[in-house]
Amino acid sequence: MSEAMFRMFELAQQGFSCSQILLQLGLEAQGKSNDDLIRAMAGLAGGMGFAGETCGALTGGACLLGLYVTDQERLKLMVAELVDWFKEQMATEYGGINCRDILGEELQYQTVSMKCGNIVGATYAKVRELLQQHQIELTGSDHE
Numbered sequence: 528m529s530e531a532m533f534r535m536f537e538l539a540q541q542g543f544s545c546s547q548i549l550l551q552l553g554l555e556a557q558g559k560s561n562d563d564l565i566r567a568m569a570g571l572a573g574g575m576g577f578a579g580e581t582c583g584a585l586t587g588g589a590c591l592l593g594l595y596v597t598d599q600e601r602l603k604l605m606v607a608e609l610v611d612w613f614k615e616q617m618a619t620e621y622g623g624i625n626c627r628d629i630l631g632e633e634l635q636y637q638t639v640s641m642k643c644g645n646i647v648g649a650t651y652a653k654v655r656e657l658l659q660q661h662q663i664e665l666t667g668s669d670h671e
Contacts (some may be wrong), residue, residue, distance in 0.1 A: 546583040582625065588650040589606045
């Protein structure tokens, strides 16, 4: 198990949601903390407050890109790439990109499932890949 996956597991065990885990990893890579931001990210969990809408891993991944990318045009491009990848991967495997598509009946339990862990891990890896493709270091942002 990679260090990032182990940390994701730790955070999930502490009760953090998919979107919170992604931003926490990003902040930790930058040597920062922001409890208010992490708390706010809970609103994306379960597809917008467990309403079953767009998966929090996708919206959290877009927010993670926003943490690193300050140029708005570049950010739009990278988020579009993330969304296209997510749609291709998750629609193929789960039939859609909404939490209700991915989790089905599990959504009612409002917890991070094994499916969620796999999706968060894959999304984090994709965000890292996008950042690397755009020469953005994980330890900083594009304005440094």
